[in-house]
Amino acid sequence: MKKTLIGFAAVAAAAALVLSGCSDPTAGGGDSAPADWPAQDTKLDGVSLTIWAAQNSNTVPESVVAGFEELTGASIDVVTIPDPYEQGIQTKVATGDKPDLAFWQPTASQLTALNATTNLQPLDDAPWLDATAADLRDITGILDDTRYAALITTPAVEGVYYNKKVLADAGVTDLPTDWDSFVQLGRDLKAAGVTPFYEMAGDRWATQWWVQVQLADAAADGLWDRVNANEEKFTDPTILGTIETYKGLIDEGLFNEDIKTATFEDQGDALLAGDAAMVVQVNSFFNQLQSKASAEELDETIGFFPISPSGNVGTFIPDQSNALVAFKTGDAAKEAAARQLLSYWLGDGYADFVETRETVSLQDDVATPDTVPSALLAVSDSLGSSVGSMQALAIANPDLYIFLADMIQGTKTPEEVAQATQDQFAQLAKAQGAEGF
Amino acid sequence: MKGGTNPVSTTTTRAIVAPGAAPSLASPISARPRGRRQDHPLWFLLPALAVLVVFFFVPTLFNFIYAFTDWSSFKSGISFVGFDNFVALFANGTLLNSLRVTLVYAVLVAIFQNVFGLALALLLEKDTPLNRAARVAFFVPVIMSALAVGYIFQALLKPEGALNDILGFITGTDISIAWLGDTTWTIVVVALVHAWKWMGLSMLIYLAGLKTINPDVLEASRLDGAGWWQTLVYIRIPLLAPAITFNVATALLGSMNGFDIVQATTEGGPGGTTELLNIFIFRTFGQGLFAQATTMSLVLFLMVMILAFPVIRFLRKREDVL
Structure with a gap:
């Protein structure tokens, strides 16, 4: 009996010790004087x-x-x-x-x-x-x-990297000026036997750019402020619509056949080789190309233009x-x-x-050194007029790209993608103590 | 527990004492006077106990406590929120999906690892120099880094990887199967990789088990006219029960905690079909939701416990034939 009591006291003491230690070790940084x-x-x-x-x-x-x-x-x-x-x-x-x-x-x-x-x-x-x-x-x-x-x-910009030779061979002289002409260009290229778009769902992370560039107009109109206040959700028509459009384009066959398994590396190789005409990507994609080809070759073959529903507005993502x-x-x-x-x-x-x-x-x-490739100059030129991405403007960064990759693999519908993203966003916002969650 | 018997003490006695010899050995042990601890003062335990408390007891307790808080990377304060995390997690289908995937994975690994391990043990049972070398070769993956194994297999199983090249060379056609890109079968493939890595350990334990089988028993069965297969099914496998208990339990419960191989090969993809609970926990932790991640690891802990007791009990029951 005495032994049980001692054991109980030991457990209680340990528990008290643990509970008193239950605080964030990073607390107490305090305010410093004006720097x-x-x-x-x-x-x-x-x-x-x-x-x-x-x-x-x-x-x-x-x-x-x-x-x-x-x-x-x-x-x-x-x-x-x-x-x-x-x-x-x-x-x-x-x-x-x-x-x-x-x-x-x-x-x-x-x-x-x-x-x-x-x-x-x-x-x-x-x-x-x-x-x-x-x-x-x-x-x-x-x-x-x-x-x-x-x-x-300069922060990265989500936009379209394209193979100049492929577009020239297909007789394209004017670059798309808005979303509709961009998609139309894709359809024309497909009709001409070219793979218009290349996506890398095997590595997943780039899947979100297709949704985000479609949200550029809405973002300029305060979409993310409303999402941050829980006044608008991922499941509402604005964001869900972009996911459905993306799914529609994939189902239409405008993307590479191996979209489910293709990787970041494959994507770079495909655009450089002209196996695909266009890729929606960010600056790190160009860095990848730079490791695969010389500066002159890149200037000759790779170009960049920003895209948004109503025009050529980029979406920046530092x-x-x-x-x-x-x-x-x-x-x-x-x-x-x-x-x-x-x-x-x-x-x-x-x-x-x-x-x-x-x-x-x-x-x-x-001055910017003249060794900077022309595509990167086009990226930085688009920066001044660009709008913020989800990462830049939303208070939390849910795993939208994972859910979109799941959609491409066939395990989620666009509605489920939007719901999963919204659930995670709300969870993160609540953890931050954001109002409205 | 029921009927007043203590299963723990009886089973441990049986495990230590060879079958058949138990009655003669049991009496001297129980006849020993109980004042034995006098020659080792209790405080000798303190150093070991301190290590145990600091590195095992306290972290486990923290795991329980943090699950009921709102600990995150977003703020410094930590306050209790009751069962909020549990309610939110179970309302969200992702956790249940991960639990299901984890269970399927664990069962697959347990089956593959034991079938391969037993087959290897039977194959390499004789102590020839060649067999000794082969045993070492099959044991090498066990001591390899699991992440390294995962990345090697990821490279082998790519659509343009070596496995497809080999298959293509044999069949004479161009093969580009995405072994890690199928939403139905990829979990089987990663379970096979996991089993491949650990089958050497199962083999070793089955080998040890096979060695302890009394040759007289095998000779008797041979004299009775039993063939190799009959001997295996009716004599050897029943007598391997303790080895099977250990191998199945460690494979099943160990792979419930699986992470490294799956992270290196599929990262939980394609389409979340290989997202083990530990990968989900890792992802949640990475989002800064520390309390939610802790809650999940508590759920995993409970699930392993719930599964462990009946499984081990069932497997120990099989040892009663000994």
């Missing part, structure tokens, strides 16, 4: 900073890191977090492990997912903002009127390689050093960065 921005060349001898990067962004900071280390004496460690990157970071941050800086998708939904108000340094009044092109300055990186992310390269966030680590000296690195990156170091990365410049005073 000051140290001069770019402030000496930082003995200070070491950690940057978390993904497998596809870990070489991005190379020139900046080298320049900053030489200028300030700081030492910078770029740590590669394995894919899936976002999940890895969220898990680490949830258990209290934080870097000084990290590559991060600068959208509201992803900033929320990182609990930006607690974990990230606000970057308001950053010194580089005046130099940034006016139409790109506030395009993303902001949550509840506070800036948390520094955009370093990704993890486009921006960095600075963490509140509790170490004031390191936090200041992290801000200093960002001001150097987008300050004195930017010209060199743009040059070595052969990427489009975000700043009017820094």
Whole structure:
């Protein structure tokens, strides 16, 4: 009997211990004083900073890191977090492990997912903002009127990559100017014996672009605000209609025959080889092409145009390689050093960065190198007039692409896709404490 | 439990003591005085107990507690929400679908792994040098990284992968079967991959089981005129019962916790038909919904428990013939 009592007391004590420990280890970051921005060349001898990067962004900071280390004496460690990157970071941050800086998708939904108000340094009044092109300055990186992310390269745009030779051979001289002419072009190409569109449902993630570009007009009209407030749902006609259209085009046979198993890699090969005429994709697709063909070849064969229901409006979707966030680590000296690195990156170091990365410049005073392929210039040209994607404007980022891939495999109907997406969106919104859920 | 007998103590005695010898050995053990723990003070247990509590007891308890909270990556506070997570999960069909897929997968793996394991054990039973080498070869996949196995098979089973090339070479036609792209049969394919990886372990345990069968019994059956097949079905397989218990239980319950091989080959696709509960949990955790993911792992834990007791009980019952 006595032993039972002791055992019971032990269990109770352990339970009490566990319950008292039941709090988020990331709590208590607290508010920091308004950030000051140290001069770019402030000496930082003995200070070491950690940057978390993904497998596809870990070489991005190379020139900046080298320049900053030489200028300030700081030492910078770029740590590669394995894919899936976002999940890895969220898990680490949830258990209290934080870097000084990290590559991060600068959208509201992803900033929320990182609990930006607690974990990230606000970057308001950053010194580089005046130099940034006016139409790109506030395009993303902001949550509840506070800036948390520094955009370093142009955000990706969802649009149509096409094979110039295939269209020329089919006698197409004018590119589509709206959705209807785009679909008509597809039908004409099919009639001419060409596979008009290529989709990669084997790898799943690109399936959502077809739905999102169709929502560009609605997005400009405040669709995502209504979805965020639970006033409109994925199951309502606007979004469900785009899913049904997508399904209709697939059923019509306008896509590649191996749509169910085709991968990202297959998609790039098919467009380059001219096995298919068009692909709805984002910038990372072009990066994939760049690894497969020379710059001249790409300029010759691959073109880009944005598409939306009513015209040529792109849908922008910033990704993890486009921006960095600075963490509140509790170490004031390191936090200041992290801000200093960002001001150097987008300050004195930017010209060199743009040059070595052969990427489009975000700043009017820094010229874009002429080595940038023409398709990427077309992408960045479309950015100024583009509207935000679901990822950019919605408060949560449900697994729409998985459900769409399920639809292509035949295990979900368009209605079930919309319902599953809505359910998950509501679940995420509720977890965030969003009003209306 | 029922009828006042304690199944645990009787079965463990039987497992330790060889059949037939039990009565003569049992008495000295029970005759030993009970003051035995005097020579080892209880606090000697503390270091081991501390490790057990910190790494097993507390995490399991946390698993129970967090399932009833709204822990997420979106905010710092954690508060209790009662059964909200359970209600939401069961209202959503995805969880039930994942549970169903998990169960089908586990049963398939248990069947394949044991059939292959037993067949290999019978094939490699004799201690010849060739057989010894073959046993090692079949055991190699067991110690390989499951993710590596998954990625290798993913490459082999692609429409343009090596398996189709081989089949095409044999048949002389161009074959491009999407082994991992069929919404009905892909779960069988991934279960086969899982069974392939672990069959070496089952083989080893069946081999050990076969070695413990008394040669006199086999000789007696041979003298009675039993053929190889009859000996196998009526003598050897019944006598393998403890090995079967272990192999079926570990294969079934282990594959309920499967993740790595399926993640590497199909990521739960095509069309969610191979989405094991652990993959669903991983996806939910990745969305920042930590509490919901914890709730699911609690559901998985309960499901394994519910399945484990009757299965193990049934399999132990079969050992009564010994």
